[in-house]
Amino acid sequence: MVDDRGQIAIDFLLGISLFLIALIFTVQFIPGMSMAGSAREGSLDYTAYRTATILVEDTGWWGNNTSSGTDWESHPTDNIERIGLAVDDDPTSRLTNSPNILSKNKTTQLMLLNENDLTETLGLYNQVDNTHFSYGYNISITKNNAPLVLNNTPVLLGETVPYDRETSKITRIVLVETGTIADFSGEELPMKAANQEEYPLIDITGPLNEEVTLYISNFNITGGDPGFKKLRLDGAPLSEVSDYLAYKISPNGTIEIIGTTGKIDNDDVVAFVIYQGILTGSQTYQLEFQFKDIEFGPTSLPVPEYQDVLTTYYEPAYLTVEVWN
Amino acid sequence: MNDKAQLHTMEGLLAAILMTMTVLMITQSTAIVTPQNELAIDVQLEQIGSDTLKVIDIAPQTSIIRNNLTECVASWDTTTEASYPTNNLEILDNSISNLMPEILYNVNFAYTRNGNLTVKKVIIHGQPADNAVVVRHYVTLTNETVKTMGGGWNLADDEIKVVEVRMTTWKV
Incomplete structure (x- = not known):
């Protein structure tokens, strides 16, 4: 009689292969499960939120070898490190006392920046394997559902929002310095x-x-x-x-x-x-x-002379940032 | 050879496949994606609400917003509470609805009186929805502002009062 001990049991073989298949499946499946929601849409949400916040609450910053400050709008040829639109009365300090109040000069200068500087400084791109993929974006300041006009230019940056794609949008309420105003009292006229x-x-x-x-x-x-x-x-x-x-x-x-x-x-x-x-x-x-x-x-x-009583005029408006892949 | 328990193995296999399929089906459906979107909507609502209060707070005299948040609060008659549909601080109500026309809100003031925290209803626009968001902003009142605005706060000349403006916002 042949001694058939020592052979692998067919039951065991079946069991272990089933177990291995299940294990491999689980290992592959679990990480993908948590990625599904956050990776794609989430990063768009964060980009929109971050961009709007920086524009509204920060003054921006420029710097070269010798000096630096928050008045980046007056140094368009120097290295602009951050773009922010908040008004600032002291360009040497890094802080502002007036978030949500947007400067007219900074906003006008923002319109003049080239596409590349803008995406780079505001971080409107995604980095995949060391390659930049720029997001599509649309940044606008609107009042009464129409773009606000500063120095004869409507404040509108980027492309038209595509209808066939999922986008992420955030709106902020701001006061924009749109020009000047003269305030008169009846009895002084x-x-x-x-x-x-x-x-x-x-x-x-x-x-x-x-x-x-x-x-x-x-x-x-x-x-x-x-x-x-x-x-x-x-x-x-x-x-x-x-x-x-x-x-x-x-x-x-x-x-x-x-x-x-x-x-x-x-x-x-x-x-x-x-x-x-x-x-x-x-x-x-x-x-x-x-x-x-x-x-x-x-x-x-x-x-009374109009020019003698001029003060800055602020108007409430909406700053909207919309981004998509 | 022992052939018993064959069916039990098949049953076990079937049960395993059934369980795996169920887990797969649940996770592949919308369950994971929804909270992310809802989070973004909440963030937007909270941002709009807090921007509104901030913009009213910093608004200069020469803008469409005639009274800033501190002046609005100072002008409040402290004795009467709002009850739907009458609101008793129209200057604040108008400014807020001009800034966020598509959003509903209720406003309460919270402050300490005789050492106790008092919360009073000021503006009521209805029952907040389930996903309502509360935003807060603090203002400091002095007797000078209260007198100019004709409010009922009854402060001493050297007294300052901190009032928390609580706004509950929601979308319909």
Whole structure:
């Protein structure tokens, strides 16, 4: 009889191979399981969030061998290390006291940077096996659903967002320095002539190639139907459609366009926006307002000059960063 | 040769395959991806909320936002609480809804009074949804601001009061 001891049992062979197959399957499958969600979409989310945060809350930084600072917008040819848009009053310190307030100069300079510098500095790429894969991106600042226009350029960077791909988007609310504003108080505006107390005057020296915004507040109401009627420039009436826009801001924060029938209360602020292209001559213009049932200052007051009371004007807007693969 | 227990082995195999398939099916479905997306939505909501309070807080006088957060809080009449649908701090309500028009929110003020923490409802827009996010911002009141804004805080001239503005935000 043949001695068949020492042969491998068929049961054992089957068992061990089953076990090995299961083991190999598990080892291959488990790591893939946790990668599925986070690796692809997640990194897009982080990129969008990071880019928006740096732009809104950081001032940026530039540096060469001898000096450095946060005013990278004035050194476009030097090495820009970080791009940030937050306003900064001290370019030598690395901190800013004003996150969420965006500088006009920095934003305009951002539009002038070349594509390569931008993706590199903002980190809008993914590194796979030492190769750069740039993300598609769209960075914009919008107001009333339209891109904000600074220095005649809409703030819009990157490509159009594709509809057939998954993107990651983050929106931040910011105050953007869009220009300047002159804030006048009713009693400091002289009337046009004696007995014409409803017609105050303001001087503006041209040429001005951008929108001009004026605020008038503290109205001294004298009659039952106080309102705004007309705006004249050097005696000629301006058109409410094509030349200027007038609106009032109530103390409770509501904003309302005022036409010739709108009523004004003594604690309202009335804002006038004179459109670009109206005040382009090298001369001193005189604005004559026509109100009703509101009294302004005496004729003896000097006519205030728009340029003397200018302060920076900030407008709320949305900064949106959208990225995709 | 012992042929017994053949069927038990087959049964074991079948059970193993069944279990593996079940685990596979569950993990391959949406379960893993969803929390990531939800996280991003929460982050966006929280960011919008905290930006809104921050922007109102730092808004200069000459902007569309006429009163900053401190002035809004200072003008509050401390005696009455809001009850839906009437809100009792319209200047803040208007500023917030101008900045985040598509998001609903409730605002509470939290502060200490006589050593106890008091939480009062100020703006109510409804019952928060399940995925609501709370953002907070602190303001410091002095009697000077309160007097200018005509609020009911009753502070002494050398007293300062820290108020936490709590905003619950959610999307519908």
